[in-house]
Amino acid sequence: MPFARELAAHGDRVALVTPEGELSYRDLAERVAATAERLGPVRRLVLLAGANRTDALVTHLAALSAGHPVLLVPGDSESTIRSLTKAYAPDVVARPDADGTWNLDERHPGSVHTLHPDLALLLSTSGSTGSPKLVRLSHENLQANAESIAAYLDLADTDRAATTLPPHYCYGLSVIHSHLVRGAGLILTERSVSEAAFWEEFRAARGTSLAGVPYTFDLLDRVGFERMDLPHLRRVTQAGGRLAPERVARYAESGRRSGWELFVMYGQTEATARMAYLPPRLAAERPEAVGVPIPGGSFRLRPVDGHGPDVGELVYSGPNVMLGYADGPADLALGRTVTELHTGDLARLASDGLYEITGRRSRFAKILGLRIDPQRVESLLEERGVTAYCAGDGEALAVAALGSAGEQTRIRRLVAQECGLPSRAVRVRALDRLPRLATGKPDYEAVRRLTRPVEEAAAPGSGEDLRRLYAEILDRTDVTEDSSFAGLGGDSLCYVEMSLRLEEALGHLPTDWHTRTIRELRTTRVPAATSWRTRRTLETGIALRAVGIVLIVGSHVQIFDIKGFAHILLCVAGYNFARFQLTDAGRRERVRHLWRSIARIAVPSMVWITGAVVLTDFYDPANALLLNSLLDQGNDRFDWAYWFVEALVHFLVFLAVLMAVPLLDRLERRYAFGVPLALTAIGLVGRYDLLGLASPRPQLTPTVVFWLFTLGWAAARASAVRQRALLTAVLVLTVPGLFHDQPLRTALVIVGLALLIWVPALPSLGPLSALAGVLASSSLYIYLTHYQVYPYLQEDFPRTALFASLLVGIGYAAVVTRVTRTVRWL
Template sequence: MAFSPPSAVPKTRTTVPFPRPPVRRHGVPFARDLASYGARTALITPQGEVSYRALAERVAATAERLGPARRLVLLAGANRADALVVHLAALSAGHPVLLVPGDSADTIDALSAAYDPDVVARPDGHGTWTLDERRPRSAHTLHPDLALLLSTSGSTGSPKLVRLSAENLQANAESIATYLGIRDTDRAATTLPPHYCYGLSVIHSHLLRGAGLILTERSVSDADFWEEFRAARGTSLAGVPYTFDLLDRVGFARMRLPHLRYVTQAGGRLAPERVAHYAESGRRAGWELFVMYGQTEATARMAYLPPALAAERPQAVGVPIPGGSFRIGPVDGIDEPDTGELVYSGPNVMLGYAESAADLARGRTVEELHTGDIARRAPDGLYEIVGRRSRFAKILGLRIDPQRVEAILGEHGIRASCAGDDDALAVLAIRAEGVDAARIRRLVADSCGLPPRAIHARTVPELPRLASGKPDHEAVRRLARESQAPPRPGTATDDLRTLYAEILDRTDVTEDSSFVSLGGDSLSYVEMSLRLEQALGVLPTDWHTTPIRELHALDATRRPAGSPGRKRGLRRTLDTGIALRAIGIVLIVGSHVPVFAVQGGAHVLLGVAGFNFARFHLTAHERPDRLRRLGRSIARIAVPSIVWITLVLLLTREYDLANIVLANSLFPQDNSDPEWRYWFVEALVYFLTGLAVLLAVPLLDRAERRSPFGFALALVAVGLVGRYDPWGLAHIRHHLSPTVVFFLFALGWAAARARTTAHRLLLTAVLLITVPGLFPGGQPLRTSIVVGGLMLVLWIPTLPSMDPLNRLAGILAGSSLYIYLTHFHVYPYLRDDSPVLALLVSLAFGVTYGAVATRLTRRLS
């Protein structure tokens, strides 16, 4: 797309001609015309692709359900196909939509009480959107132009909404599609929530042009997001400044995204140096950066910075969008030329505000939009935002009204003064019984949707005021900022950051960190998951890649502010991998004593190890970081093993140097027992080391990132060659040879990468065909244990459990390596007297060795 250089930008009032699109009364054209794109792909979802024809049929069926009589539809928004169908059905049939965040029950309840919707569309307990039709006809007088109601201030539940018309929506979508040059071959990921005008504009503008939407609710910090994006041949990403923080963390600049055409940024000011950095990154990688400026009151967009100017003029918001225009309004106290309040005109300017249901009958009350931003028109014709006239703050893409936050805190008996800037919301509160910074952050986060890290809170004896008696907002910002300090481990047990810092031994934990981003692995996963479940209740299956702020928000939706912690003994779930590690080590030790003869536990644990390898090491981080983390995990397995075997060798002389260096499998040996005891540890270290070498090759690293499941499946195929050992590489104990059992590790890896039922069915077939015959003499029970354990990993992510079982499973699973290492030299002293006691003491001794080894490792680190 070509743009004029800065010198060519006109110096008069800037207006880009753009015809107003025709709009049918009581309906938005792009929502009515979906079927015109026929078999083109409209949606790419985790369940598969949906064509425009199929989407149009679903929309038409839902529109028929809504009926011909206009009704107010409250929709719990989400980047899910069901929610989008309801939204488009209402827009196409002329039913005004009140779009609210689907993950905030408080906001849904508050706006339902304020506006008394005729229909409420929200998910049922199974994640399917259902229509609660409260009345056949509207209880309200709905203005003929009204199409959409959006909040201006995040998710505070404030009754003040923006009233948008069908013409607003169509004009804004047309304008955005024009300056971005959206094609019907484009595919945009839904990186922002649909109740936010920016996220919604991405959806509307792409549907207008017959492009595809990659419907996902994953964060860009999640490795699975990038798998979905690459698999769908994604061409565009949209982000607020916070999104770009996450992109920095996952090494976006070095990612290979062959189909990416452009990246858009809005939702707050991105520092000029970062704009220039991303513009240059895009130039090298072949995509363009569009910096944009907008407000909900303008349906989404008012200005954009042409990509050709991003590196040269990164401090500018650019020029008006097609069809829009700016003027500079006078502001008292500002005498600089071409500087004042930015005022916008265009067909996307809202009808006006609504503060109650009675306002739904009102027509247009606003002709031009006074943005509240102080702007300067530069000599080259580009506009720059230099300040704010109002107290509104845009933080992490959310427009926050500090006065509204003060009112919310007042409802809880807390006198406070709030001020905001581009980075955080500052809150000072009068010190009182039961009022502390943690509670303030929790209340504000719950009410306005900000993560706690973006809330600077402090209690003071008196609120600062100016000589005039007005609140001193600058002092509020300064004092609240001074209160921020890194969390001190051990002083706030309910602080998730403290918990992560304690278990992962990190000092750089932030609200944006996740277990995987902090270098968590399978050894720390057990303790972390169980401690989190005690704090938060049932965890989502992807908690290990979920940022702390989102886990905190999840907890906030389940528990009222100030309520006591989780009760012990409640019904829980237990991660299947943790359960199998706990059961597997008990089976191994119990069969060796023997208390019983149920073998197969070690081979199941190989599959679990492969599963965890894919989850914790094959992240979106760049190759050097992946390899460093993998090296640390190898050391955490090898070092305690070498130390223990060396100690036992000195005491018993049962082993030799090959055992100490975990190389027994590499040398010809006889069939005596002691030297084969640590085959499992050797195999695991070989696998991890070999894969580290493999993934150090840039070509193979890129192949794994492009096709995660395909790469894993290729390794399964390689493993199956070793499974049947055509070249006689296996040692005398065939079923314990690393070359033979690698296929189980690879199957676990592939299970973690399986995304569809077809993937899982394929792996199930491989399991059922290849595991039988692995063990000498058939051993049907052992075979069944291995097949059953890996089937659980493949199909069932969590198992029902109870707190006591979770704690016991966590102790055993977290110490499984150390129990395996030590039990050979514990149970022989007790088994003749009491096999059960020998089992219990072996488990307890291993747990103790694990605790000592972990503590020493952390101290040495």
């Protein structure tokens, strides 16, 4: 392997930039030579746990330089390592120990295998599945493909590429090999492009090359890549699946403005890595094409029945075509068994000499006697604005689509009509995130699994039992093992009931249960024999809502005078906003979810208050429209009765508008704690009324109390002690003075919010948790209705007034819940 043997020829040029420092080619060559000597002169099969770390790369290069075939596997998949070790009995296993120390486990002094002289590398085409079917690649394959890629990318020894992809994936490995061929540098990192630290490393190392699969570009969109200052970036490469033509054109144009080139590439593991590339100058005008063959390669189109004369299966020839497949150790002795690669892709040659992929021959499915092309279905949905993965599954077409459950019927109808299938033969599952393999490619097996109907029995605490619970409370029909409360659109209005019911079913509930899948929750179930010993707890937010609504109503009835909880509940609302609204879903789904939540608060509130406006003389129409604070209808006590609901709706509407802006959405995902902290700082302008916007009742004005909502948001995102300490300091410094001459109210707000920041859950008892759950889940409706209940009982029967107010609110909550399960858009 010339490029592995001739590392020292590049002298003192920087080969690797790592978190520990830089390594020259001369030093890298010495480390490679030492490891090669350790491996010995007798050829042995080396199973290497791939990782973008120096030890792994040194071992890889040492084996190649000394002629030892490498079985390269994903280092983060213990099951794959175990499976392939069992299947192929490697002579050496190179991987880190439990403490991270790199280890060469020499299992045989020689080799138990017969290894063909040309065999250099074994790679899987199926990701982290542990499948024993491997691609056999030769020394010539690796050297030729690396040189070809370096040629059409015009790599120079001044280039530096970041390892954004895993080395066990042929695309990621080709980045490494092609740069080593030219004596260029590698920025060796295991960070994701979604991390700020990655970009700090990339800039500091003067990175020139960036490689990505389609999912990488999703992450780049989220972090605002197109607006980044990357002065040394020369090229961005894309492969690993089809990138939508409009995105190709957009990135090509962005590169033209910023001074870098976009290379769209096409390849397969069976061709070592690359077979075609689209010249950057054509990316903007021909984004749908895969381009021209790489240097040294060629294509031909093999006729396929059922297609016109201009479309055929794409067949590739070149020095990078694999030796063949291996299904077991005996196949390691084989030489070349294939001379050209039948890609399985359908393509056409356009008049301008560029090849275009039109479909996937091997993905055709026969459903109810009809021949269906899943890739064509994906393209059809993409034209309708739906991103989806499709796969045949027996007598049904499985479709996993980005979107909400409410869109499933529309997608099913659209696919059925276009394909000529009955609706029953199309299974659709709407997801917040499409399933991908570790390489970023679509996981079609997961698509089939996620769309299959559930058939297992419903034992208590089983997956089916939990799915029924989720379906009942969230009124969803698409609940699966991989669903989570947040992913299904759950919010604070149904969170309390769900958490209490789940704790009953499971015996114990982790604090992050709302983001865990049903499959994960099922594994946390406490056995019945030990569940009685499990201490019951109550989330602090639920406890504050339950206690708060009782104290709010009781203070209005004048049974006691303990004020301040409405302001605490604003902070709790911000806390829940962060947990249930700002999920990992895409921006559009996030915003849709947020508007639905706004409707679930605003509509029942406006309906009730409208009745109060019509039937009493205490309220103005502005109250019914939740606009009293903006229209300034007066300063009577009842004019401001619903200030809390107004403030909450105004805040959510304002944030829904902000989150709809792509840049702000990306900023929030990147700076989860920093964004609410910055908004809190902005909110303090209103807190101290520096712009003169406060009403005669300043502590009830939305602009004055907005900072409490964002403080709760920040509390939900605080993951470190220093972050919680900072929020506590803000709390202690800013609450005093909000309530003039009311030290008890001030102290109560500080203590309540400090609990929310520092104490996630409080000790509880089963009956107490059940009572708190009913009060907390009905707290908004109790607040809405109590103004029309207690005045008629307050003077003669104050305690009855309190209990009646609570019961009417609980009743209204039950009515609203029933109605919202009927009216789907709520």
